Amino acid sequence: MKEGPDISQIAALIGDPARANILTALMAGQALTATELALQAGVTPQTASSHLSKLQLGGLVLMRKQGRHRYFSLSGDDVGAVLENLMQFAASRGLTRVRTGPKDPALRAARVCYNHLAGDMGVTMFDSLAARKLIGIDEDAVRLTEQGRIFVSDLGIELDSLEKIKRPLCRSCLDWSVRRSHLAGTLGTALLDMFYANNWAKREQELRVVTFSRNGRERFNVAFPVS
Amino acid sequence: MKEGPDISQIAALIGDPARANILTALMAGQALTATELALQAGVTPQTASSHLSKLQLGGLVLMRKQGRHRYFSLSGDDVGAVLENLMQFAASRGLTRVRTGPKDPALRAARVCYNHLAGDMGVTMFDSLAARKLIGIDEDAVRLTEQGRIFVSDLGIELDSLEKIKRPLCRSCLDWSVRRSHLAGTLGTALLDMFYANNWAKREQELRVVTFSRNGRERFNVAFPVS
DNA sequence: TTCATACTTCGACCGTAAGCGAAGCATTGG
DNA sequence: CCAATGCTTCGCTTACGGTCGAAGTATGAA
Structure with missing residues (x-):
């Protein structure tokens, strides 16, 4: 309908309080596990898991498996x-x-x-x-x-x-x-x-x-x- | 719960497709009326009105009355x-x-x-x-x-x-x-x-x-x- | 005054998505 | 092998918010 890149998708991703908390926590630079992020965001691990997969799909975070932990980090400087x-x-x-x-x-x-x-x-x-x-x-x-x-x-x-x-x-x-x-x-x-x-x-x-x-x-x- | 400014509120404002369309239209720099923006966003005037008041409350847009028109514009360079x-x-x-x-x-x-x-x-x-x-x-x-x-x-x-x-x-x-x-x-x-x-x-x-x-x-x- | 336009408010509807409990996979450790 | 931990998937409920029709207020035109 309009020209240019689609802002709303990413903005919507950041727009949820739980996800915003997760992203803010990841601004510290260190990779964090899913449960740590759940704690930071104030939601249960299930909910955090859902949010994290959405963030990953949107290209905002990266995931790296290590043993039975999954470490998440921001996908880049940008x-x-x-x-x-x-x-x-x-x-x-x-x-x-x-x-x-x-x-x-x-x-x-x-x-x-x-x-x-x-x-x-x-x-x-x-x-x-x-x-x-x-x-x-x-x-x-x-x-x-x-x-x-x-x-x-x-x-x-x-x-x-x-x-x-x-x-x-x-x-x-x-x-x-x-x-x-x-x-x-x-x-x-x-x-x-x-x-x-x-x-x-x-x-x-x-x-x-x-x-x-x-x-x-x-x-x-x-x-x-x-x- | 966490330190720092609250991202999620503004991001949520931008995160809705209709509002993103409105904001994108306003990037053109000229002030537009509520109905023009409704057209641009692909929603009815009522809906646009609701969106615009939210954007205004969030400090993203400014409104200026002129006759029976209400002109909206981005609230600043930032x-x-x-x-x-x-x-x-x-x-x-x-x-x-x-x-x-x-x-x-x-x-x-x-x-x-x-x-x-x-x-x-x-x-x-x-x-x-x-x-x-x-x-x-x-x-x-x-x-x-x-x-x-x-x-x-x-x-x-x-x-x-x-x-x-x-x-x-x-x-x-x-x-x-x-x-x-x-x-x-x-x-x-x-x-x-x-x-x-x-x-x-x-x-x-x-x-x-x-x-x-x-x-x-x-x-x-x-x-x-x-x- | 009357009508038309511009916009808002109200109320109701509905869809989507956030949230969690329970169960299901993995991986590690004993 | 069994238990514990870490995380995901599933199914369900709930609620918030976007959407529009209808009605209400302001402004301007005839």
Whole structure:
């Protein structure tokens, strides 16, 4: 009847509260089992199973069998981007969940956005890289400069292996809390993994909050100074 | 139950086919009456009325009474951005409407994205401005350079009046068809209006397609050359 | 005033989909 | 082999919301 892609199908998928909860939980980046997701969504395993198969059919999540568990994850960066975009919009209209608990400030400070760092610290990192011309921004594309390549290599990131992956190395992603860009793409993922691996930070149990250790925070400030 | 903004409400609003049709129709940028929208959505006026009040309550559309007509329009650029984002995602998953008519190529070439030019020509314009450093891009923000100010003034656009409006002068917006940036914001709107006013282009009846006249196309190519 | 148009409200109908209990497959562990 | 865990499928109920006919309100035209 009308031209263009069909919005309503995916929107309807996200539009159910239980499914929205599931997707929000998966924004934390880690794959979760069906029962864990049922718990997060506040429904029984049967119901969650039905929702998950619909999400899978719609191409929003991926499933991976492992023993008697089935792990679900978002099917890609683009899903995360759509969700963040919706969150940002919802926040701008004041549509927040009833219980915005004490976690909220921590969530704004540093959180995981699917698989990379978001929140204030994510934005700080992005700005710091941009100010020192370690990354360059043309239009929407973000690229690593020559100095940038050296910099991230010094941080112990193996660019060669990252560039073998089809996903773009750098992408910018918009924050719902700060409304500014932070770094996504394989490099964004690799940096977050590095924070974990070197004990700069760890992820809170089942939540999107990322907490930096005192030492980790100092190292972060050294690595990503604000001008 | 969970932290963060509530996605499901807005997603549910967009998730109904009739409402999605209404919103897609409003992406054309012009305000439409309730009955026109009912026609576009393929439902009776009563049903459309119900949908429209819901959309209004959700903050997605605005209503303005004029005589015995009620004109509806998207409530802001951000709504358009969310919709375009969803379209892009839907297109990437191959979720296109059944009847992708002969208008499709024209739609990709030049169309209206809420209130500014999108499609190939929109991207061309954006690239041309950026290549000649008439606009500068930092992070996600787009700003008009000094040369840029002179350039658009020469095109007959009054920057002073534009800058009195609260909306940002320049914004970048992502295409679902081309997946690259084009220019939004009040300047994007003003440029499109200028195309109309000088008969470079006109909008097709009730559709998002923008057709340039032969003369208009030539002038466009002169104003926004590709490097 | 009367009629027509534009739109909304009301009420009723109906379809779809969310939800859960119970049972059915898998996989692991004893 | 049997029990336990993880998850799905089936069948059923329920309820929410989309839909439209009919009637009601506003605005404009004759």
